[in-house]
Amino acid sequence: MTDAVGQAGPSGVWATAVGVARVRAMETAGERPLFRDPLAQAFATAGGRDPGAAPPARADEASRRRWLGVAFSIVIRTKFLDDLLERAVASGVRQVVLLGAGMDSRAFRMDWPAGTRLFEVDTAEPLEFKASVLRQERAVPRCERIVVPVDLRDDWPGALAAAGHDAARPTVWIAEGLLIYLPEDAVRSLLDRVGALSVPGSRMGLTLGSRGVVERFRDDAAAGSAASMWVWEMPEDPVAWLAGLGWEAETFTLRERAEVYGRPLSTPPQRDEGPGGLVSAVRPAH
Numbered sequence: 001m002t003d004a005v006g007q008a009g010p011s012g013v014w015a016t017a018v019g020v021a022r023v024r025a026m027e028t029a030g031e032r033p034l035f036r037d038p039l040a041q042a043f044a045t046a047g048g049r050d051p052g053a054a055p056p057a058r059a060d061e062a063s064r065r066r067w068l069g070v071a072f073s074i075v076i077r078t079k080f081l082d083d084l085l086e087r088a089v090a091s092g093v094r095q096v097v098l099l100g101a102g103m104d105s106r107a108f109r110m111d112w113p114a115g116t117r118l119f120e121v122d123t124a125e126p127l128e129f130k131a132s133v134l135r136q137e138r139a140v141p142r143c144e145r146i147v148v149p150v151d152l153r154d155d156w157p158g159a160l161a162a163a164g165h166d167a168a169r170p171t172v173w174i175a176e177g178l179l180i181y182l183p184e185d186a187v188r189s190l191l192d193r194v195g196a197l198s199v200p201g202s203r204m205g206l207t208l209g210s211r212g213v214v215e216r217f218r219d220d221a222a223a224g225s226a227a228s229m230w231v232w233e234m235p236e237d238p239v240a241w242l243a244g245l246g247w248e249a250e251t252f253t254l255r256e257r258a259e260v261y262g263r264p265l266s267t268p269p270q271r272d273e274g275p276g277g278l279v280s281a282v283r284p285a286h
């Protein structure tokens with residue numbers, strides 16, 4: 001199958017990046033969006049997930065609600081990480097690395113200080129798809145944007161260094177909607193490598209699957225859907241876990257951030273909602 005930009009259609013884990021773009025396009029078209037992502041519509045449409053088309057039929061009300069919850073979490077996490085990146089550049093960080101960048105268009109839609117270098121790491125296929133949509137849209141980045149096609153299970157630090165990343169200077173790392181797709185040992189190895197490339201003053205923004213989410217979604221996840229590929233969720237104490245990896249981290253719940261952003265959740269809190277999956281971390285001086 002080919003799509004509007006003549007590429008093979010999205011498949012496997014990177015198709016999820018197009019689904020994320022669809023949600024961002026819907027938010028952008030809303031009345032009081034928490035962010036504006038003007039390229040999201042083009043990514044979604046080219047990937048066959050036109051935001052204007054009828055949503056896929058859901059098996060039942062419960063699964064429809066779960067899907068709405070995922071869409072809501074994508075909107076809140078996007079705003080959370082936009083703010084984190086703004087704080088990082090305000091603190092003087094000029095290197096940004098998006099791990100599993102997918103259709104993230106922050107290079108094009110955010111204001112970056114002069115000298116900012118933004119690296120997009122993902123596998124070759126989504127990055128080629130993205131490049132063709134960007135060409136079609138004549139999109140112009142607002143910083144130096146460097147694409148690094150590599151599998152995060154391979155020697156990505158080597159590829160990143162070859163692309164010009166300077167590990168002697170601070171970096172802000174983003175892993176948004178990524179870790180939930182990786183087995184535990186891959187998450188550990190990824191974060192060990194991130195740590196090894198992070199001088200003091202570096203920062204990190206992560207989104208973690210909340211505890212129990214993999215099981216909750218497993219039963220009605222359609223084959224090939226995002227949820228069918230989820231495997232990893234956060235440890236019991238994410239702050240302690242990240243401290244062990246050399247980070248001073250804070251976690252935030254979706255509910256709490258949503259409230260701050262003026263989008264309070266209407267559902268009452270459950271007795272124990274567990275730690276939040278939105279992580280902001282700083283690499284301290286030792």
Ligand SMILES: C[S@@+](CC[C@H](N)C(=O)[O-])C[C@H]1O[C@@H](n2cnc3c(N)ncnc32)[C@H](O)[C@@H]1O
Binds near residue numbers: 016017122152175
């Ligand atoms: C749900 S998407 C999120 C994309 C982006 N971070 C965002 O929030 O818009 C997950 C992304 O992780 C990428 N990914 C998953 N496993 C990967 C791997 N082993 N190496 C490189 N990228 C990977 C996929 O290709 C996909 O683009």
